[in-house]
Amino acid sequence: MRIEDIAEAEFVPLTTILRAHAARRGDATAIADEHSSVSWAELDALLDRVAAALQREGVGKDEPVAIAALNSVRTGLAFLGAIRAGAVAAPLTSTAAPETVLAMLADSGSRVLLLDAEMADRLAGLPFPAGVRRIALDDSAAGEPFSRWLAAEGAQPEERLPAPGDPFNIIYSSGTTGSPKGIVQSHKMRHEYARRTIVGGYDDDTCVICSTPLYSNTTLVSFLPTLTAGGKVVLMKKFDARGFLELSQRERVTHAMLVPVQYRRIMEVPDFDRFDLSSYRLKSSTSAPFPAWLKADVLRRWPGGLTDGYGMTEGGATAILVAHLHPDKLHTVGQPSPGHVIKIIDEDGNELPQGEVGEIVGHSPIMMNGYHGQDEKTREVEWFDGEGRRYIRHGDIGKFDEDGFLILMDRAKDMIISGGFNIFPTDLEAELTRQPAVREAAVVGVPSEKWGETPLAVVVLADTAADPQAILAEANSRLGKTQRIAAIEVVDELPRSPIGKVLKRELRDRFGGNPIAQATSMTRNIKENDHA
Template identity: 85%
Template sequence: MLVEDIAESDFLPLSAILRAHAARRGAAVALADENRRVGWAELDALLDRVAVALHGEGVAADEPVAIAALNAVPTALAFLGAIRAGAVAAPLTSTATPETVLAMLADSGSRVLLLDAEMAGRLAGLPFPAHVKRIALDDSDAGLPFSQWLAPEGARPPEPAPQPGDPFNIIYSSGTTGSPKGIVQSHKMRHEYARRTIRGGYDDDTCVICSTPLYSNTTLVSFLPALTAGGKVVLMKKFDARGFLELSQRERVTHAMLVPVQYRRIMEQPDFDSFDLSSYRLKSCTSAPFAAWLKADVLKRWPGGLVEGYGMTEGGATTLLVAHEHPDKLHTVGRVTPGHVMKIIDEDGNELPEGAMGEIVGHSPLMMNGYHGKPDKTREVEWYDAEGRRYIRHGDIGRFDEDGFLILMDRAKDMIISGGFNIYPTDLEAELVRQSAVREAAVVGVPSDKWGETPLAVVVLADPAADPPADPQAILAEANARLGKTQRISAIEVVDELPRSPIGKVLKRELRDRFGGNPILAASTGQDNR
């Protein structure tokens, strides 16, 4: 099976693709971590052993299999082995609170949990469901050791024959908007991701580095296509900027999917330019706002192209900004991908004309089946056009420019309504971070006696030890001098770091909870000068 066949096929099951690559590629490395390297033929045999072991636990077709562990070869084997068994991979957000992890486990309905010692330690002392069997992926005492649990060498399961619409995996949302929900993605949806990515240049010589967790869709949209194309995946247990650069140089990495905060930390390495990154063909970015200045720095100093993708784990439509081809559009997230449809609607669900600003909805082959066991929540994120076509609400506010490039304004839930005016925090954040004294900024709406809601800035200083120290009120005044009267920021708080999800999204809900307890008195605010 050639990569070209996969790219042109409407649908091929992943397990069949991996088996074909194993027969063709033999000892070539398929998976690697800091301790282990697994060739293609060995990978195929191990997936068979995982699948047979899952069948031995009574796991049936389309049944979820829960996984909660750091990035490592066994974690990848658990995910891919569940698919080989005809089951549904359900990687849990292992960095969530232990109580939330157990809630996800219960929501998934899995009777098996493959975990590592770190996850087991975090769950210690909590009531663990007696009916769930624990398998220790790292052969620790977290459960039955993985090496003992595996089926004997040479074991081979029945070949799964999934239909395109059958569930492939459940991805739990990061929880930035409340309780995580299980997003069910189909075999067809995963194949479409892989096919699109392969067309972008993945092949046998591809080496992808995965430095975000395998429970994240951000990771899976590079992890799965790399294997689908017959390439190699290198797994980082935990991200650190210098380790990433060292690994990129040593493994001759060709592709990476990173989130913006990772790009910033990598580019800030004092000796970044001393590393040989000439093997890179393409870097990608998704999951959080990617500042135009940071894109420009990556383009200038890091070999290979740069593509920013905008979309939802739930699906909908995707836009792509090929930054190296459109350096004048770095303030956008690109154009809508061919075959996808994106519309802008108002708060009443009416479609808006071209160029208008409103809520983004999208339709494409990349659409979730729904939220696992939550039909009501699924309906909340669906929108149907006049012809009855299903769209997913992206939850973002945006507009298209005259060239068809999408400009994101903000998350709909983060928009601030102050004195009857709509205020988009990204505009305010841009004015804060343009100041040399500010490293990062987030603006949230908090209660106000006069305006109902008012903007509060939370900033991380570029140099907290500066002498003299940066003056927060001067930062606030300079930003407000550039903002419109209705946009003015009321107050400023300085923190050591912004709270983030494991894939780099700023957790604005936490900032609102922390700083929004007491209404800001308008008499002392910058907004008083409207």
């Protein structure tokens, strides 16, 4: 099977594609980690053994199989083996609170959990859902050793090829908006991701580093298309900037999908410029806002192209900024991908014209089936146009500029309404981070007796000797009267999800407990600014 055939086909099951690559690629490396690697031929045989073992356990077609482990070759085998068994891969957010991981496990309904020692230690002493069989991917005491649990060499599972709409995986949301929900994605949705990536240049010679966890859609939109294209995946157990650069140089990496905070940490490595990154063809980013200044720095100093992708794990629509072709649009997230439709609507669900600010909704071939077992939650994020076409609400506020590039204003839930005025935190954060003394900034709305809600800035300083009040005053001097920030807090680091999203809910919980007019602290001198 040629890569071109995969890109042109409306649908080909992943397991069929991997078998074809195994026959064609043989001894070429398919997946590697810091300790081991498997060739394409070995991958194919091992996936058969994993699938046969799952079927031996009684795992049926479309039944979820839970995985909770750090990145490794075996974690990849567990994920892909579940797909080959005809089951549904359900990677759990292993960095979540232990109680939350177990809640995900129970929600998935999986009767099998493949985990590692680190996860087992975190779950020690907590009650597991009844009837769940534990398999230790690292052959530790976390469960039955994986090497012993595997079906015998040469085992062949029953073939259970999927229909396009059958569930492929369940991805649990990061929990930035509350309790995580299981997002069900179909085989067809995954195939569409792969087709798009192959058209974008993935092939046999592609080598990709996956440095975010395999439970994240950010990782899977790189991991799965690389394998679909017949390339090589290198899995990092845990990300560190220097290690990433060393791995890039040694493996002659061609592509990477990173979140913005990873780009920032990599670009801050003091001797970044001594690493040979000439093998890079393309770097991509997604999952969190990517500051224009950081995009510009990556374009200037790191060989290869750069794209910034905007979308949701739930699907909807994707916008792509090809930054190296549009250096004057770095403040945007680009234009809708081919076949993707993005609309801006008002609070009553009416479509708004170009240039007006409103809620973003999207329709495309890569939309989730729904939230696992939560039909009501699924209906809450759906919007239908006048022709009955289904869209997904992105939860963001934005607008299209005069050239059709999408500008994100903020998360709808993060918009601050102060004295009747809408305030977009991203505008305030941009003013704060213009100052050299500010490394990072997040602005959240906190209670105000006078205005109902008012902006509070939480900053990480680049210069620890800087005066927070001077920073606040400088930012407010550039902001409109209704936008002014009421107070500032200094922290060592902003709370983030494992894929780099700032957890503003945690900041609101931490700093917004009391009306701001009554609050004082060593790091803030609170005096509410007059909006009138």
